Amino acid sequence: MNNVKLAVIYYSSTGTNYKMAEWAAEGAIQAGADVKILKVPELAPEAAIQSNPAWKAHLEATKDVPTASLEDLEWADAIIFSSPTRFGNLPGQMKQFLDTTGRLWFQGKLANKVVSAMTSASNLHGGHEATILSLYTTMYHWGAIVVSPGYTDQSLFAAGGNPYGTSVTVDREGNMKEDVRGAVIHQANRTVAVAGWVKNGKQVQPEY
């Protein structure tokens, strides 16, 4: 069987979701996938970025991370998204990227992608689930196969127990308050496993 091809697509202003993307890549590689870590384009005005030293430093530190393209979406059997919470929703940067996928969607090329999502927020009840669910709404329109972690591993409990997708709270300095590395790795392992079942299954069953 060919390896599962997995894209980890993230947006991050201050590094949290980049770190989660790196852990997801680690888990997916461990599970045998070919992996790309890709960022979505930054859209914020330069003045806003310059006014926040952590944002400016993160952008500089990740300037060599490749930018996600429609070709990457076509390439991937599976996609793990990681995106901060903004007012209980996705940041415009991630939404704008999703909004560029209309042509692929129209051509049916996003159907049966195996997907999963993660997020971060500053407050425990600041909208973690809402952000993940809003991303999953787009995935349902794609005809993607959403793989949530549920409570399929003990690591979920140490990480705050979000069954929709791993999420973490960050303090004012940007430090993660929960240890979510194990949960992210489990989520990536699980996403690759399900993507492998789908990829194998496509060889024996006609595709819908």
Ligand SMILES: Cc1cc2nc3c(=O)[nH]c(=O)nc-3n(C[C@H](O)[C@H](O)[C@H](O)COP(=O)(O)O)c2cc1C
């Ligand atoms: C405009 C804006 C809106 C935000 N909205 C929320 C929110 O609704 N709930 C919350 O808990 N945190 C909110 N935050 C905090 C971010 O979620 C937090 O900074 C982010 O998760 C850090 O991720 P990053 O380091 O990957 O950028 C907001 C931050 C900004 C700048």
